[in-house]
Amino acid sequence: MWNVVTDRPPAEGIRDYDLFYFDDSDLGWDAENEVIRAGARLFGDLPVPVEIRNEARVHLWYEDHFGVPCEPYPSTEAAIDSFAATTCCLGVRLDGADRWRVYAPHGLADVFNLVVRPNPVLAPRQVYEAKTRRWREQWPQLTVLPWPDSAG
Template sequence: MLSRNEVLTEVLGRAARLDLPGWYVTAGCLFQTVWNVITDRPPTEGIKDYDLFYFDAGDLSWEAEDTVIRAGRGLFAGLPAEVEIRNEARVHLWYGEKFGVPCPAYESTEAAIDSFAATTCCLGVRMEAGGRWRVYAPHGLSDVFGLIVRPNPVLAPRSVYEAKTARWREQWPELTVLDWP
């Protein structure tokens, strides 16, 4: 289903060339592609950006992350979408200031994915040798395919969940959005 989004498959192919440790394309571009296909919309409709996460605890400086971001900017040039690259080993350094709650240091990209505001968002994919897809989905895929958005109150504040789901409901009114506990 994800391969129907040609922008996504191009991002995955190019991302593999960066050879980043623990990388995944993650979150919205994945589940929103599924929602689009299920609801008979163009696969890229409503997708704001493509998130590329990696994990490099060896250098937590902004300069090291910015070097990767700049390399990605050149690599992803010409695509009809924005690719946002982030080192998840650094999130704890800025998360509290941005969202008002502290974030413990992650131990992997998967740990970062596990803390997204909705379990539906907890999804990552990458291309491995031989063109094999590697999928990380700690909560499974039934909610994604069932158009259900379920809160994941492990880190993100309620306001983040509600802002995201309000935007998603406008784009995909078929969604069932469960209330924050």
Template structure:
């Protein structure tokens, strides 16, 4: 079982699995050419590729969105982000995919400006792209990959890779509300019924019961 291998072997297995998704590899290569600060391709397109490989599906099955995060707090205006989005739209035109896919590019330095309106809870400003990845609703989602100028793959996986390979979805109650987690996991289970989805905790993470 890959999730029980040493970390270096898990990393090699991750790279091997992700490389089977030709769309993902193309997104990584084209994003590297944009010169975005502190960028990662992240979220579903990564762990869902692994799920597909582990369950003997085509690597791109069920994946329609490829998320690119970057961090630039020098200008957090919508105009600055929109300029990057438009440049990315040109860069990602004509992706070689069997079905139409969307590449969504977002500046994580701006998340706190719109998060509460969308999700109903306040979000403190992120200090980095990694901090934004840390806040996903499931720890299994906390995964980012980018290509360094040397061509080396940089992988950010603060919770490790075991759950990703073992098809376990574990809640991460640090920011996103329970409803987000349960909506996402219900959708994922329809596509990947092999998943083991753990319940949202009854109390916030780190909150110990009273001794009184």
């Protein structure tokens, strides 16, 4: 998005694509890994990797990885709600050949206006600050709003 809005080549600097899904019928790693392997076969010829994650399993590893506990998500939408920046709470999929489904609980204005707004509901401050540091290097036009002191 921000590449196009800032007149850069659309895929410039994109390190990966995140493909999230929700399947709580089997919370074992093997089931998720099977999907990841299928994705590797499907997307393997693309120039950047597609990272696949089952959001139903996030609570099993989140605290070890980020240092704060995460309640089990009831859906992919709930997982998107907890992204570190509200601006990034955005998911898109195709339902059918040409039917786009867009989940954007905080709207799209900040996305187009290049405003990054913190979402202090789960991810710790350092996650937001690390991400926004990297984004600002890539898109200097971004306005990055500070993490609220009250959120720790």
